[in-house]
Amino acid sequence: MPVSSGPALSGPLLTMAVPHPDRDLAAWMTAYGPGLRRYFRRRADDADVDDLIQEVFLRLQSAQLSAPIDNVERYLFTAARNALISRHRRQKARGAMLHDELEDGIELAEQRSPERIVIGQQEYRRVLEAIQNLPPRAREAFQYHRFENLTYQAIAQRMGISKEAVKELMHRALVRIVQEMESDL
Secondary structure: OOOOOOOOOOOOOOOEOOOOHHHHHHHHHHHHHHHHHHHHHHHOOHHHHHHHHHHHHHHHHHOOOOOOEOOHHHHHHHHHHHHHHHHHHHHHHHHHHHHHHHHHHHHHHHHHOHHHHHHHHHHHHHHHHHHHOOOHHHHHHHHHHHHOOOOHHHHHHHHOOOHHHHHHHHHHHHHHHHHHHHHOO
16 A cells, blocks of 8 residues: 555545546545545634535546546645645635725725815925925935936936935935924924
C-alpha cells in the first residue's frame, strides 16, 4: 500500500484505475468523508464544512481521469486544499467589492453635502492664502515643486541655487503653511 502524506484516517486506502462514478465515489465518501470533515473544521467556518466536502467530491466526480490514482487520500486532500483556497479567494473578492461599494457610497454622500462643500471651499481659500503669505523665494520654490511638478534639481537650476537650498526652502514653506493652517483653527 502507498504511504499517505495527508491526515491520518481510519479505513483502507483506496486506489482505482479509472473511476466508476457511482460505486467508487460512494466508497470514497464513506472512507474519506469523516477525515475531510475534520480537516475542514480546523480550517473553515462550521457553516462551510459540508459545502467544502461536497465541492471536493464534486470536483472528483467531474474530473476526467485517464490515469490511475495511486494515492486517493493525497488526491482528495489536495483537492480539499484547493477548494479552501478557491473559497477564500471568492470570499475575499466578494468582500473587497462590497467594501469598495460601501466606501464609495459614503465618500460620495460626504462629498456632495452642502456643509462639506462649504468646508472644502474655506480650506482651499486658507491654503491659497497660506501659500501667498510665504516669503517670495520659498513661495517660488513651493509653486515650482507642487504646481509645476519640478524636481528639486530642476528648481535649483531655474532659481540659480543649490539643491540643498531648495530642500531648505521647501521645508520652511511646508512648516509655515502647516503653522498658518493650525493657527486658524
